Amino acid sequence: MQRDRRYGSLYNRTRKRRRNKWHRRSLIAAAAIAGILAAVYTFRLQDVANAADVEEGSNQTTEVPAVTGSTEGEAEDAGKKPEVPEIMESVDEKEEDDAVRQEDEENGYDYARPVPESDSVSNAYFDDAVFIGNSRTEGLILNTGLSNATAYTYKGLMVDTVFTKPVIYKDGEKLSVMEALKRTDFKKVYLMFGINETGWKYEEVFIRQYGKIIDEIREINPGAEIYIQEIFPVTKEVSETHSYVKNEKIEEYNTLLRKLAEEKQVYYVDTANAVAGSDGCLPGEAAVDGIHLKKAYCEKWLEYLKTHTAVDERR
Numbered sequence: 001m002q003r004d005r006r007y008g009s010l011y012n013r014t015r016k017r018r019r020n021k022w023h024r025r026s027l028i029a030a031a032a033i034a035g036i037l038a039a040v041y042t043f044r045l046q047d048v049a050n051a052a053d054v055e056e057g058s059n060q061t062t063e064v065p066a067v068t069g070s071t072e073g074e075a076e077d078a079g080k081k082p083e084v085p086e087i088m089e090s091v092d093e094k095e096e097d098d099a100v101r102q103e104d105e106e107n108g109y110d111y112a113r114p115v116p117e118s119d120s121v122s123n124a125y126f127d128d129a130v131f132i133g134n135s136r137t138e139g140l141i142l143n144t145g146l147s148n149a150t151a152y153t154y155k156g157l158m159v160d161t162v163f164t165k166p167v168i169y170k171d172g173e174k175l176s177v178m179e180a181l182k183r184t185d186f187k188k189v190y191l192m193f194g195i196n197e198t199g200w201k202y203e204e205v206f207i208r209q210y211g212k213i214i215d216e217i218r219e220i221n222p223g224a225e226i227y228i229q230e231i232f233p234v235t236k237e238v239s240e241t242h243s244y245v246k247n248e249k250i251e252e253y254n255t256l257l258r259k260l261a262e263e264k265q266v267y268y269v270d271t272a273n274a275v276a277g278s279d280g281c282l283p284g285e286a287a288v289d290g291i292h293l294k295k296a297y298c299e300k301w302l303e304y305l306k307t308h309t310a311v312d313e314r315r
Contacts, residue, residue: 112262114270115227115308123148125309130184132177132213133157133192136232136292143298150184152177159193159209163216178213182220189217189224190305192271194231194253195291199244207256214264225310226266230254233272236281238290245291247281267310274304 126149131137138153140146154167157177161167168180175183191213197206210228217226231250233239239247254272261268275297277283282290286297293301 109310111265111268112258114230114258114268115310117307118309118311120303120307121309121311122306125306126188128186129188129190130181130186131190131192132162132181133190133229134196136195137190137192139292140298140301143293143295144302146302150186152180156196157193158196159206159213162193162213178216178220181217186221187224188227190227190229192229192231194250194257195234195245198246198249198253203252203256206253207260210257211260211264214260214266226264227310228257228261228266228268229271229305230257230269231272232293233276233280233282235284235287235290236279237284239281251280269305269308271301271304274300 123146126146130150130152131141131146132152134153134157135155138151138155141149141151141153152168154161154165154177157165157167162177164176166174166176166179168175168177170180170183191210193210193213194206200206214226214228217224231254233247233250234242234245236247238245258268272280275282275286275293284290285294287293
């Protein structure tokens with residue numbers, strides 16, 4: 001009888017150890033599954049934030065040689081988190097820039113409204129300008145012969161990859177746009193982003209990253225005039241059939257960009273007025289693919305910029 005009790009006790013202890021061991025394995029497996037699901041969710045967010053470019057590639061019509069510094073044709077990287085380079089802030093330059101913007105406010109300049117029409121300037125006005133954007137901006141430079149301006153453009157460039165993707169050849173190196181900008185003399189910057197980012201899930205990510213670009217430009221050159229260009233619409237057909245490029249989304253982004261211009265005290269140019277039809281969409285004859293402007297409409301775009309400048313002799 002005593003022997004049976006010993007065997008029974010041993011059997012119970014063995015069962016208890018096995019049960020505890022099974023519980024531990026279950027907890028480990030559950031934690032592992034939760035980790036995998038979190039990783040998949042994070043990767044999906046990054047994948048959305050680096051949505052495939054809407055560029056048409058070989059369909060764009062150009063009549064002048066490719067833009068110097070552009071490496072169009074390379075595949076887009078996906079799944080990378082935006083990395084904003086750290087730069088030591090110059091207190092004197094920041095104070096000077098704040099003083100200029102304060103003077104603008106005292107003189108009554110309203111950054112909440114688009115730049116009003118002004119006397120037309122010549123192409124020489126853009127000698128000290130840098131144009132930054134995707135292949136839409138590249139089309140502007142190629143189709144108008146604006147070779148005197150600096151163009152840091154790349155097919156599929158977005159507000160995050162402008163910091164991280166080495167696409168500009170300068171001084172014998174391949175640099176990101178912002179790295180190249182640090183080595184460039186300029187007084188004006190024209191920005192256009194947003195058509196590719198319409199595939200992003202969160203609008204605030206786009207605007208926050210756009211704001212970082214403006215902050216970085218001011219770190220590099222506090223006195224530079226910064227222009228946010230309104231995102232052009234697409235044709236009605238593209239808007240109705242494309243998986244994520246929709247004119248409604250573009251309008252949302254433009255509303256946020258106008259608020260950003262007011263917040264950051266930079267100039268906003270409603271460039272869509274230069275090319276949009278009466279229905280607010282891009283006319284069918286304006287683009288070969290419903291997105292990228294043909295030569296005649298690139299010239300309309302440039303002419304609009306030339307008649308909407310914030311000429312400021314104080315800078």
